[in-house]
Amino acid sequence: MALWIALALALAFLVAFPLIKLMIASVETRDGAFTLNNYATAYGRARYLEALFNSLKLGALSAAIATLIAVPMAWAVSRTDMPGKGFCWAMVMAAFVLPPYLGAIGWILLAGPNSGFLNVLWRAVTGAEDPIVNIYTFSGLATVIALHSFPLVFLFVKSALDLISSEMEDAANILGAGTFATMRRVTLPLAGPAILGGFIIVFLETIALFGTPAIIGIPARINVVTTQLWQFFEHPVRMEVAAAYAMPLLLITVAMIGAQKLLLARKGFVSQTGKGGERREIKLGAWRWVMFAWCAGVGLFAVMLPVMVLVQASFAKAWGRGLSVDNFTFRNYYHLLFEHDMALTSVWNTIWFSAAAATIALIIALLVAYMVVRKLSRFADALGFLAMAPFVIPGIIMAIGFYAAYASPPFAMYGTAALIILAFAARFLPIAFANASAAMRAVHPEMEEAVRILGGGRMTAIRFVTAPLVKRALLGGWLIVFIVATRELSAAVFLVGPRTRTMSVLLYDLSEAGNFEVLAAFGGILLVITMVFVAVGMKLAGRDFMLRRS
Amino acid sequence: MLISRRTIAALAAALPFAARAQDLPAHERTLHEAARREGELTWYSGQYSAEHSETVGRAFTARFPGVRCNVVRSTSQVAFQRLSQDMRAGAAQCDVFSSTDFGHYSLLKRENRLLQYRPENDAGLFPDLRRADPDGYYHTSFMGLYLMAHNTRRVPEADAPKKWTDALDPKYRNQIAVGHPGFSGAIGIWAVQMRKMYGWDYFTRLERNRPMIGRSSLDPVTALNAGERGIGLAVPSSSTSLSISRGNPLKLIYPEEGVLATISPSAIPRNAPHPNAAKLFMEFTTSRYLSDAIRPMFGDPIHPDTAPAEGMRAVSEIRLISPTQAEAESGVPEVRELWRDTFGV
Numbered sequence: 053m054a055l056w057i058a059l060a061l062a063l064a065f066l067v068a069f070p071l072i073k074l075m076i077a078s079v080e081t082r083d084g085a086f087t088l089n090n091y092a093t094a095y096g097r098a099r100y101l102e103a104l105f106n107s108l109k110l111g112a113l114s115a116a117i118a119t120l121i122a123v124p125m126a127w128a129v130s131r132t133d134m135p136g137k138g139f140c141w142a143m144v145m146a147a148f149v150l151p152p153y154l155g156a157i158g159w160i161l162l163a164g165p166n167s168g169f170l171n172v173l174w175r176a177v178t179g180a181e182d183p184i185v186n187i188y189t190f191s192g193l194a195t196v197i198a199l200h201s202f203p204l205v206f207l208f209v210k211s212a213l214d215l216i217s218s219e220m221e222d223a224a225n226i227l228g229a230g231t232f233a234t235m236r237r238v239t240l241p242l243a244g245p246a247i248l249g250g251f252i253i254v255f256l257e258t259i260a261l262f263g264t265p266a267i268i269g270i271p272a273r274i275n276v277v278t279t280q281l282w283q284f285f286e287h288p289v290r291m292e293v294a295a296a297y298a299m300p301l302l303l304i305t306v307a308m309i310g311a312q313k314l315l316l317a318r319k320g321f322v323s324q325t326g327k328g329g330e331r332r333e334i335k336l337g338a339w340r341w342v343m344f345a346w347c348a349g350v351g352l353f354a355v356m357l358p359v360m361v362l363v364q365a366s367f368a369k370a371w372g373r374g375l376s377v378d379n380f381t382f383r384n385y386y387h388l389l390f391e392h393d394m395a396l397t398s399v400w401n402t403i404w405f406s407a408a409a410a411t412i413a414l415i416i417a418l419l420v421a422y423m424v425v426r427k428l429s430r431f432a433d434a435l436g437f438l439a440m441a442p443f444v445i446p447g448i449i450m451a452i453g454f455y456a457a458y459a460s461p462p463f464a465m466y467g468t469a470a471l472i473i474l475a476f477a478a479r480f481l482p483i484a485f486a487n488a489s490a491a492m493r494a495v496h497p498e499m500e501e502a503v504r505i506l507g508g509g510r511m512t513a514i515r516f517v518t519a520p521l522v523k524r525a526l527l528g529g530w531l532i533v534f535i536v537a538t539r540e541l542s543a544a545v546f547l548v549g550p551r552t553r554t555m556s557v558l559l560y561d562l563s564e565a566g567n568f569e570v571l572a573a574f575g576g577i578l579l580v581i582t583m584v585f586v587a588v589g590m591k592l593a594g595r596d597f598m599l600r601r602s
Numbered sequence: 603m604l605i606s607r608r609t610i611a612a613l614a615a616a617l618p619f620a621a622r623a624q625d626l627p628a629h630e631r632t633l634h635e636a637a638r639r640e641g642e643l644t645w646y647s648g649q650y651s652a653e654h655s656e657t658v659g660r661a662f663t664a665r666f667p668g669v670r671c672n673v674v675r676s677t678s679q680v681a682f683q684r685l686s687q688d689m690r691a692g693a694a695q696c697d698v699f700s701s702t703d704f705g706h707y708s709l710l711k712r713e714n715r716l717l718q719y720r721p722e723n724d725a726g727l728f729p730d731l732r733r734a735d736p737d738g739y740y741h742t743s744f745m746g747l748y749l750m751a752h753n754t755r756r757v758p759e760a761d762a763p764k765k766w767t768d769a770l771d772p773k774y775r776n777q778i779a780v781g782h783p784g785f786s787g788a789i790g791i792w793a794v795q796m797r798k799m800y801g802w803d804y805f806t807r808l809e810r811n812r813p814m815i816g817r818s819s820l821d822p823v824t825a826l827n828a829g830e831r832g833i834g835l836a837v838p839s840s841s842t843s844l845s846i847s848r849g850n851p852l853k854l855i856y857p858e859e860g861v862l863a864t865i866s867p868s869a870i871p872r873n874a875p876h877p878n879a880a881k882l883f884m885e886f887t888t889s890r891y892l893s894d895a896i897r898p899m900f901g902d903p904i905h906p907d908t909a910p911a912e913g914m915r916a917v918s919e920i921r922l923i924s925p926t927q928a929e930a931e932s933g934v935p936e937v938r939e940l941w942r943d944t945f946g947v
Contacts (some may be wrong), residue, residue, distance in 0.1 A: 099942060166756075167828035188814070270782065271814050273946045283784065283942075286679065287686040370827050370850050393659055393673045459691035466691035546687070549695050550644045550674045561676050564785060565652035566820025566841065568828075 055419065056429050062416055063438040066478035070453030071445070077456045078295035090296035100280060104300065107259045107277040110194055115254040117198035121350055122205035123247060127235060128343040130213035131221075133333040136344050143351030148203040149582050150355060151539035152196075153263030153559065154575045157568070158358025159196045160268065161365055163187035169361060188272035196268060197258050199354040204257065205250030212246035213239065218332040231334055245316045252308050259301060260446030262542035263556070267563055277301060278448050278542065285546065291456055298449045305444045359579070365572035384573035394558055395574065399581065402555040405469060406537035409476030410484070410530045416477070417484035418492075418526065422514070425492040436485070443482035447543040450479055455546050467549025475543050480533045487529030491522040528593035535585060538578075555581075629722050630885055634666050636878035642670040643697035643879035646685060648678030648787050649744035649866055650700075651820055651841045654896050661895035662886050669879050677818050678702045678787025685871070689715065694873040697880035700743055703787030704866045705931030707740045716740065717870040719881050723888035728917075731865060731904055740867035743887040745902045747839040747920070748788050748819065748862040750855035756832035765858045766796065769835055770807040778813040779822035779831040782947070783938045786819045791864050792836040793941060794925045794933035799859065805944050815945060826852050836862060843900035843914065856915075860923035 081087045095101060128134040129141070162168050163185040171183040186192055216239060224234040240247070262278040269276060277297070284294035336343060365371040366384055373379045388395040420439045423432040442450060454475045459466035495518055503513035541556040548557050555578050562571045626634060637643075647655045652675045659671035676684070678701040688695050701707075710716050720738035731742040750769070752762040757777065763769050769778055783790035796804045814831050816822060820841050822834030827850045834842070839854060839861075846852050868887060870880040886892055893903035900911045910916050925933060 099946070102946075164828065164830045167825075167830040266817075270817060270947050273815065275942075275947050279947070285687065286683050286784070289683075289686045289690045291690070369848055370845075373849070387653075387656075391656060391660070393656055393671070455687075455691070459687075459693070461692055464692065466688070466693040467695050549693070550646075550672050553674075561680075562652065564677050564680070564817040564821070565675065566816075566818050566824045567652060568824055570652075 056423060056431065056435070059416065059419055059423070059435055060431070063420070063435060066416075066474060066481065067438050067441050070450065070457040070478070071441075073457040074295045074298065074449070074453040077292050078299055080292060082292065090292045091299075093290070093293045094284075094297035099275065100297070103275040103277055103280040106274055107301075108304070110190070110197070110265075110274075110276060111255040111258040113191070113194040114197040114201065114258040115251045117195055118202040118205050118254045119247060119251050121198060122202040122250065123209055123240070124343065125202075125347050125350060126206045126209035126213060126243075127239065128340075128347060130210045131216075131235075131239065131334050132336050132340060132343060134336065134340045134343045134347070136347070139351070140344075140347045143347065143355055144203045144206050145586070146359075147200055147351075147354040149535055149539070149586060150200060150359070151263075151541070151556065151559075151575075151578065152200040152261060153267055153541060153556070153563070154362065154578065155200045155354070155358050156196055156264040156267045157563065157571060157575065158362045159187050159192075159199075161361040161371065161568070161572075162357055163192065170357075187268060190272070190274055193264065193268050193272055193274060197261060197264055198254070199350075200264075201254045201257050202350070202354070204253045205247070208246040208250035208253070209243050212243040214331075216242050216331075218330050221334070231336070231339075245312075248312055248315065252312055255308065256305055256444070256446065259304070260448055260542060262448055262545060263560060266560070281448060281452070282545075291452065294452050295456065298446075298452060301446055302444075302449060305446065309444055362572045362575050365569055366576045367573075368569050371568055371572070384569045385576070387570060388574055388577065394553060395577075397551065398553050398555045398558040399577065401469070401552060402538050403581070405473050405476060405552075405554060406534045408473045409480065409537050410533040412473065412477040413481045413484040413533050414488065414526060414530050417481060417488040417529075418522075421485060421489035421492045422518075425489055426497065436489075439485040440482050442478050442480075445479075447479055447540065448546070451475060451543040451546040454478075454543075459547075466547075467552060469552050472544060472547050472552055472554070475547055476537045476540060479540065479543050480536060483536065484529055484533050487525065487532070488522075491525035491529070492518075494525070495521050524593055528589065531585065531589040531593060535582060535589075538582060538585075627722075630666075630882065633878055633882040633885060634669070637666065637876070637882040638668040640876040640879045641668065642672060643874075643876045643883055644672040644674060644695060645698045645700065645883065646681040646696045647673060647675050647698075647700045648681040649702055649746070649868070650675075650896065650901065651838070653844075654840070654899055654901055657899065658887075658892060658895050661891060662883060665886065665891055666882060669882065671883065677785040678706075679783075679785050679790070682706055682787075694871070694875050696871050697874040697876045698868050698870055698883050700866070700868040701787050702744065702746055702864045702866045703790050703930060703934050704864065704927050705790075705929075705934050706787075707735070707867055707869055708927055708931045710869065710871075711735065711737070711739045715872055717872050717874060717877065717880075719870060719884060721881070721884040721888045723885050726890070726906075727888055727904055728906055734865075734867045740869035741884060741888055742865055742904060743868040743884075743892070744864070744866045745904050745917070746788055746864045746866070747902055747917075747922075748792055748836045748864065749839055750857055751823070751826060751834045751837050751842045751852050752855060753826045753829060753832050754851045754853050756829060759853070762853070762855055763833060763857075764855065766835075767800065767804070767859075769833065770804065770811065772811065774833055775811045777832040778808070778811055778835055779825040779833070780808075780813045780815060780835040781819040781821055782815050782817050783934065783941050785817035787866070787934075788819045788838065788862075788864050789836055790934035790937060791925060791930055792819075792862050793937040794930055795862055795923055797933070797937060797940075798925055798929065799923075802940055802944075805941065809944050815947060823852070826850070839914070840896070840900040840902060843911070847900070856920065860921040863917075863922040863924045865924070 078090055129137050162170050165183040165186040170185055174184040220238055221234050224238045265276045265279050281294050284290045367380055369379050369381045420435045423429055424436040465471040499517050500513040503517055544554050544557050559574055655673050655675040659673040662671045682701055685696055685699055716739040718738050721741055724732055724741050734740055734742045781789040783793045819838055822837050823842050823845050825831040826834050874880045890905040890907040893905040893908035897908055897911050
């Protein structure tokens, strides 16, 4: 009983209170009187409304591109005999861990209309006047976002495809359908819910994204919800207006999830039966190279090219001067590692904030999952719902909620490490919860019952039986939360203090300092750190720990 | 390779700072003792570029050992946004606030947010820069010169603009880069000045030339270095010169109407957690040691004992333009809104 009250309090603190506070703030004046003026201010100008429409358009376009990129990849990896699947996995994984704002900077270097490498190359080869790609456009912005969010669709769709047995495809083949007709009319529709789910996730991620729209959107002259929210935090800080402005975003999110449920509720997508069908790879013949080229192309554009130009810039004196010996320098790294006041502190902040947040999230998630799976309390499902709720709250809105709830006295947590850690923990609680409950489901209660029969308490059973059994799965969950926390920007940017800046926030600060070389070098450091942790994760939790979906 | 020329220059510049306690003037020694007990200060800086700010922070600690300077560098409006967020949350985190938008200071002073303190070293600044506030709530710590620059490969000398209004010529369509008044304090001041001289029409016409809009006033320098754009508007002379010294094909343009000067102060918030360190930092910024520290990187000295960096024109030879503080305070929020209406971001 004490446990569940403690859990309820923890969840109330992390999830419910900031949200409620946000809703209250949106209908209050600064003195606490009821008002609807905040909504009038938030939606009283055409420019503010336009930002909202831009966000919706951007979300839809990015999600569409990401789906287009990811579905063929997922199909090829899951169902066919395409070569180079390991490479394909690596690219998806790399695109997943590459922070989106870093990819955005890479793409500025690649596709600036005049100076971008791709355009310089294009002009040199064809003698054309006009650039082949221009990053500073709506479609450019959407493509860059899609290139860093397609792994989400890939993960959803691939795990769905993995479950479909070849018999269904065989049936179509026997009735005369070719490989591609089968894919189109049987396999993909069966994966429909997963595709839709992936689409929605990318849509939600995109409308909540702050870094990429700030870095590319401003020169491209595209204002979106997140950059507009940022403007409401200019002096005088109009948190109430920001809260009001954020409400529709929250509603849209809830509506999308609801719509997904409705759409899928009445159809049958059962592909798993008790009979355990056979799963064979489809022989693609020469087409397997086409599919491989597709995957390699995605890897090239999402990972290899951006990372390459970033690395080049990080070792350059002036990136515009390109590759040459006299343009090579370690100065940018030296500056960050030995001269910069905050660089190393922010590295350390990032590591320990993320580690602490991952630990907190996982402990809470584990306990809640235990109660839900073992049905220990009538209220367990309510707790489970709260643990999953942050899933539908865009990070930047969560940050504003945290600012509204805990920045001022009596909590007075603004600028403290604790505030950021708790915000991260809340933001990534759903990931931890999904992992923990999957792990819990895999442990049959009879093993715990054995302990109870022999006189051990529930805690003894958890400690000596359940915990060791789920250890590996939880380690994977911990690492995922840790890694996504290290790249989190939108939740951090409103909550950091001078000494609690994380790498992502410092990168954002550097991005407005007019020095791309140092910025790229700092990105390089961030990437190396992430790679170390991914490597550790693969070693300890299995090669596919990032990509397992449960 | 590891120890670059710049590092050596920075070290050389730092050497004379390592003053022993008895070498310090009496008022600095007393403050240093008190500041040492506080151990550190946090500096919200939008005035100097990121590189300059880091150098200044290190030079301060070198001169006053035992007092660390936490440099929080951003654009001026973002620094002000952070300060406002602190104030709104009732959190005391900032010890010294430095912004290129000098309108911020009359506002903060009126709201009674600032600590009254006149550094003794203020009397040693260039005469025009002394006593920025007669009541002693803020003091000059920065003089930025904002002018134009061109990438000589993209826009040859003969075709380059000579005046601020030349930038409106349709031949510069898709050639111009500029910062954003919602982020950069200096760009806000510049926009107020342009509006004062030419009306808002200057910007509606500028918009037709499709300028590339960054955030910081430094962003155009990056765009010029890369060859992304040919002309930078309202770029800082210091960072542009630093960039030229590194081999980028840029050239400064001194507009005929005058160079925008932002003579900007720093202030100590009333609730500063390290007031003595903050006062000591104010003494430092008004002493020659700040000017000495930024000189190797082409910063504009505010102390007469420091000569301008090599190749830089002395301020006395340049025609300067600038709005008044009152114009800045009311004007910057206005031009920020107008800008967003005109340019969409």
